[in-house]
Amino acid sequence: MVNSFKKKMLYVTLGSLLAASSASAKVYVNSICHMKANSEGRIIEGDKSKGEKFPLASISKVVTALWAVEKLGPDYRYATKLHVNRVSNDSYDVHIEGSRDPIFGRNASYFLISELNRAGVDVKKIENLTFDENFLLDWLAEEKPRIGGDTPYYDTIEKQADAVRRSLLADFATPIRKDMYAALKQKADKIGATMESDPTISVRRVEFKPKSQFTKTADTTTLVYRSAPLRTILKRMNNQSNNYIADHLYWNLGGTTEFNRFIKSSLSVGTDEIEFHLGSGNNANYIYNPNTDIYNEATCETMIKVLYKLDKLLEKSGYQLSEVMAVAGVDKSSTVAGYGGNFAGATVAKTGSVNKAKTLTGTVSTKNGVIYFAVLMHTDNRTEWGSASATIKEKVNGLITSNGGPKKIQYDELLPLPFDANSKLTNAAAAVGSKG
Amino acid sequence: MKIYLKVLSILALLSSTCLAKTSMEKNTSAAKVKAVLEAAETGDATKFNALLKDKTIDLNAQDETGMTPLMSAALGGNVDMIKKLLAKKVKLEIKNQAGDTALAVALTNDQLDSAKTLINAGANVDLIVAGDNQDTLLMRAASNNADITGLILKKNKSLLNKTNKLGETALMQSVRFGNNDSVKMLLKAGADTQAKNKEGLSALDIAKKSGNEEAVKLLSTKK
Numbered sequence: 001m002v003n004s005f006k007k008k009m010l011y012v013t014l015g016s017l018l019a020a021s022s023a024s025a026k027v028y029v030n031s032i033c034h035m036k037a038n039s040e041g042r043i044i045e046g047d048k049s050k051g052e053k054f055p056l057a058s059i060s061k062v063v064t065a066l067w068a069v070e071k072l073g074p075d076y077r078y079a080t081k082l083h084v085n086r087v088s089n090d091s092y093d094v095h096i097e098g099s100r101d102p103i104f105g106r107n108a109s110y111f112l113i114s115e116l117n118r119a120g121v122d123v124k125k126i127e128n129l130t131f132d133e134n135f136l137l138d139w140l141a142e143e144k145p146r147i148g149g150d151t152p153y154y155d156t157i158e159k160q161a162d163a164v165r166r167s168l169l170a171d172f173a174t175p176i177r178k179d180m181y182a183a184l185k186q187k188a189d190k191i192g193a194t195m196e197s198d199p200t201i202s203v204r205r206v207e208f209k210p211k212s213q214f215t216k217t218a219d220t221t222t223l224v225y226r227s228a229p230l231r232t233i234l235k236r237m238n239n240q241s242n243n244y245i246a247d248h249l250y251w252n253l254g255g256t257t258e259f260n261r262f263i264k265s266s267l268s269v270g271t272d273e274i275e276f277h278l279g280s281g282n283n284a285n286y287i288y289n290p291n292t293d294i295y296n297e298a299t300c301e302t303m304i305k306v307l308y309k310l311d312k313l314l315e316k317s318g319y320q321l322s323e324v325m326a327v328a329g330v331d332k333s334s335t336v337a338g339y340g341g342n343f344a345g346a347t348v349a350k351t352g353s354v355n356k357a358k359t360l361t362g363t364v365s366t367k368n369g370v371i372y373f374a375v376l377m378h379t380d381n382r383t384e385w386g387s388a389s390a391t392i393k394e395k396v397n398g399l400i401t402s403n404g405g406p407k408k409i410q411y412d413e414l415l416p417l418p419f420d421a422n423s424k425l426t427n428a429a430a431a432v433g434s435k436g
Numbered sequence: 437m438k439i440y441l442k443v444l445s446i447l448a449l450l451s452s453t454c455l456a457k458t459s460m461e462k463n464t465s466a467a468k469v470k471a472v473l474e475a476a477e478t479g480d481a482t483k484f485n486a487l488l489k490d491k492t493i494d495l496n497a498q499d500e501t502g503m504t505p506l507m508s509a510a511l512g513g514n515v516d517m518i519k520k521l522l523a524k525k526v527k528l529e530i531k532n533q534a535g536d537t538a539l540a541v542a543l544t545n546d547q548l549d550s551a552k553t554l555i556n557a558g559a560n561v562d563l564i565v566a567g568d569n570q571d572t573l574l575m576r577a578a579s580n581n582a583d584i585t586g587l588i589l590k591k592n593k594s595l596l597n598k599t600n601k602l603g604e605t606a607l608m609q610s611v612r613f614g615n616n617d618s619v620k621m622l623l624k625a626g627a628d629t630q631a632k633n634k635e636g637l638s639a640l641d642i643a644k645k646s647g648n649e650e651a652v653k654l655l656s657t658k659k
Contacts, residue, residue, distance in 0.1 A: 027567075144479025148512065338546035340580045342614035381501045382511065383534035386544025387567040390576065397613055401646040406614065 026380040027387045030054045030357075032395055033300040035308065037363070037370040044304045053275065054376045055295040057352030059303065059361045060281030061246045063274070063296075065234045065324055066310040067262050068249050074231040074317050074324075080104070080135065081428060082116075082223045083216055084123060091125040095214050098135025101227050102248035103236065103418040105141025109172050110181055110195070111188070111418070112225055115425040117199035121223070125202050129168060130209035133157045136248060137164045139171040142418070147240050150286045151247035151278075161208035173203035184417075192421035222428035228420045231314070234324040236416035238350055239334035243280035250279025267305050274298035281352060295354060303361050303374035311363070311372075321363060322348050322411045330413050342397055346406035355381050358388035364396060367404030469497045469505075476508035476517050484517055488524070495526045502532030510542035510550040518553050528559045534566035543576055543584065551577075551584055561588045562595055570601040571609070578606040582617035585610070589625050596627055603633035611643045611651045619651050629658050 033046025078101035326334035329344025349362030
């Protein structure tokens with residue numbers, strides 16, 4: 001009896017030890033890889049799992065950024081048209097011909113209202129406001145919960161139009177929030193995009209009018225609002241890790257079918273190396289199947305190829321990775337704002353977190369040169385993110401210190417708004433031939 | 437006999453109804469807690485404020501991983517929500533499955549404003565955070581952010597020279613991660629420069645090994 005008791009105690013002790021070790025084993029490096037920017041032959045170094053697919057979480061947004069830059073160019077601006085017809089002395093009918101601008105929310109709306117109030121435009125009273133299927137207004141486009149939450153997905157144009165209509169009525173057509181407008185105006189002033197002091201807008205009716213049903217008249221004036229350039233939108237997306245922007249970019253570019261064509265032609269890889277369902281890296285189960293997790297996955301090596309390609313593409317146009325991705329410790333409204341010490345000012349990176357994974361990818365600038373890196377950590381749930389983050393930082397810090405230490409990059413904090421000094425409403429006729 | 441059977445069947449029906457009701461109540465309750473956690477993490481103010489008014493929701497409830505609304509708000513960096521929860525007097529020191537409190541969740545997930553709010557609200561700073569090395573909260577702060585390092589020391593200076601499983605101190609970690617503002621702060625607070633980790637390395641050795649020239653200077657003059 002004593003022996004059987006001792007046996008039981010032994011099993012219990014062994015069991016607890018195994019449980020304890022498996023508890024910490026839930027958090028582990030799935031794969032880690034890096035490539036020196038000056039590597040001849042572009043050798044990607046890493047562990048034996050660098051060629052295994054793994055959930056990317058939000059570092060997916062770097063891939064989405066590459067796709068957007070490749071397809072549209074870093075200087076691309078979304079051109080939303082306002083077709084204006086005077087109906088009385090001081091009121092107008094306005095039809096919005098959308099451009100699928102993926103960042104049209106409160107900030108862009110406040111800027112547009114300011115522009116409509118500007119002398120020379122003077123549209124403060126709208127009798128009938130109509131919009132087409134390419135106008136994607138979401139008031140919270142740059143705000144929570146859109147940033148880290150599920151991007152609303154509409155499977156019919158009618159449902160999308162209904163959502164836009166409700167937002168136009170409940171948000172666009174209601175009094176401006178003075179505190180938020182003032183804060184935006186202050187930021188806009190810093191980038192040379194002056195805004196009116198106290199704009200107003202009144203809207204009597206709002207309706208959806210498909211593109212095919214709208215026709216201009218001889219009296220129609222067409223005004224064009226151009227978004228900030230794509231590279232600025234991408235910067236905002238990556239700084240915030242904004243799911244809404246990423247998912248709309250992905251859908252706008254053609255979704256998964258077109259994405260699979262893109263990876264083949266641009267990166268010479270197939271779905272065995274990278275598989276996407278959403279632009280953001282968020283769990284796509286809310287769209288496809290609530291009973292299972294559906295994450296974007298890719299190999300560590302593929303992420304290095306993506307970073308390298310994005311870097312070179314931007315370089316061709318005279319831009320840096322830091323203009324589309326966050327700089328640690330410098331970009332204060334970013335997910336890497338709190339990365340101090342060796343990271344600050346020397347690491348350009350994108351973070352990622354889903355239940356099953358904690359990830360980081362980007363570049364470190366060291367005294368031995370720039371190094372592209374990716375770290376993909378396995379976790380079981382979000383209670384393990386902190387521990388995973390610590391391991392990621394250890395690894396990346398090790399990369400920095402084993403290459404002579406950090407070397408800060410030349411970078412002044414950018415202020416990515418959805419519009420800029422070149423976004424002012426222009427007459428379409430005058431705007432023909434003007435560059436974005 | 438017939439009456440007996442009838443009574444039994446009525447009793448069976450009653451008890452299954454009660455069980456079903458209890459199970460439904462539990463499911464509804466769990467669903468509500470999940471909703472609060474999600475709203476708190478994603479920053480959905482509309483949903484969060486509405487759920488906060490629901491008196492049937494226990495704001496200290498934990499999901500299956502031990503996360504509370506306060507932890508979720510901290511994880512999401514939603515300071516306004518943290519303040520609203522604190523105003524409802526939620527418990528600060530509940531631990532999740534990994535063994536972390538809301539403050540540890542905030543700090544280890546780089547939500548520095550959340551961490552500051554919780555420290556100022558009186559959260560315990562004498563913590564070992566989740567992870568194999570059993571780092572202290574001060575260590576994690578010191579490797580990353582001097583402001584939080586200072587806040588923690590102000591609350592509890594006795595944490596200054598505490599070590600982790602590898603025999604490392606906050607000073608060693610701040611040196612290794614190149615956070616020289618933290619190094620200066622810790623030295624000013626009287627950090628032990630002579631301590632050695634389990635590999636026999638002092639903070640100065642680590643500074644030399646990691647090429648942290650500024651820390652080498654700071655530590656050499658401190659001797």
